Amino acid sequence: MNVRCDDVLLWMRLPWTMVEVDLLGSGNAFLPSGRFHSFLMIDKHIIIDCPPTALASLRKAKISPADIDTILITHVHGDHVFGFPFFLLERKYISDREGTKPLTVAGSKIVKDRLSELCKLAYPGSLDEMLQEINWVDVPDLEGWSMERFEVFHEPSVEPHGWMLNNDEGWSMLHSGDSGPCDELWNRIQKCSFAVVEMGVPEYVETDEHHKPSDINKLAELCPDTILILTHTYIDSDYPILTTDVPEFPKNVIHGEDGMSFVLDKSGQIC
Numbered sequence: 001m002n003v004r005c006d007d008v009l010l011w012m013r014l015p016w017t018m019v020e021v022d023l024l025g026s027g028n029a030f031l032p033s034g035r036f037h038s039f040l041m042i043d044k045h046i047i048i049d050c051p052p053t054a055l056a057s058l059r060k061a062k063i064s065p066a067d068i069d070t071i072l073i074t075h076v077h078g079d080h081v082f083g084f085p086f087f088l089l090e091r092k093y094i095s096d097r098e099g100t101k102p103l104t105v106a107g108s109k110i111v112k113d114r115l116s117e118l119c120k121l122a123y124p125g126s127l128d129e130m131l132q133e134i135n136w137v138d139v140p141d142l143e144g145w146s147m148e149r150f151e152v153f154h155e156p157s158v159e160p161h162g163w164m165l166n167n168d169e170g171w172s173m174l175h176s177g178d179s180g181p182c183d184e185l186w187n188r189i190q191k192c193s194f195a196v197v198e199m200g201v202p203e204y205v206e207t208d209e210h211h212k213p214s215d216i217n218k219l220a221e222l223c224p225d226t227i228l229i230l231t232h233t234y235i236d237s238d239y240p241i242l243t244t245d246v247p248e249f250p251k252n253v254i255h256g257e258d259g260m261s262f263v264l265d266k267s268g269q270i271c
């Protein structure tokens with residue numbers, strides 16, 4: 001069942017064992033019509049990446065940037081992290097003026113330097129103190145979860161990773177980051193009940209660094225018990241720029257739209 005991502009009352013009624021996953025943005029780097037950049041939020045306090053449209057997505061979902069305590073970075077391509085200076089600036093001047101809300105940023109080695117550099121370029125001097133206060137980690141320590149960051153197949157210079165989130169109840173979910181098909185990713189997806197997977201390019205684009213519809217079909221057949229949520233899509237949602245046609249996929253595939261929300265029960269199934 002889908003719930004509206006701004007349905008705070010429903011969220012407040014959820015038993016603590018349930019997990020809410022909000023797809024705040026579902027588009028690839030080129031912003032297909034009707035979509036913000038791919039952007040995921042978990043239980044209204046963890047976000048995956050911080051794309052240029054992150055602040056717009058959070059505003060639309062009525063989530064304050066100060067409520068976010070953890071950011072999991074997949075890689076440092078612009079459409080995944082260039083929203084970070086705006087996110088920090090908003091906290092500094094609007095939602096966390098006292099600077100009391102802790103923030104952990106998790107990712108590979110390059111992440112701290114690249115995000116700090118971005119902030120210095122965007123707002124010289126303004127964010128230096130905040131950058132010092134951030135808890136920069138490889139992998140965060142979060143109640144209810146054990147998390148793993150793993151290498152995926154994408155442009156190596158941006159240190160591409162996926163995130164696997166193992167829930168204390170014994171089930172796992174995953175975010176692919178940007179990646180073409182690769183064993184590490186596909187083997188992990190088979191162990192998950194719920195996986196958010198990128199489908200960045202149409203069939204005719206010659207690259208193996210993103211999934212195409214035919215890859216998704218193969219993956220879906222390989223793991224019939226996993227629900228695959230497609231994100232980072234090239235398909236327009238509003239008016240056609242490239243195309244609004246969504247290919248036919250097996251039953252366990254959901255082509256994502258901005259604002260889709262999923263509640264997962266204590267076995268990681270959509271309820």
Ligand SMILES: [Zn+2]
Pocket residue numbers: 075077154178
């Ligand atoms: Zn990328």
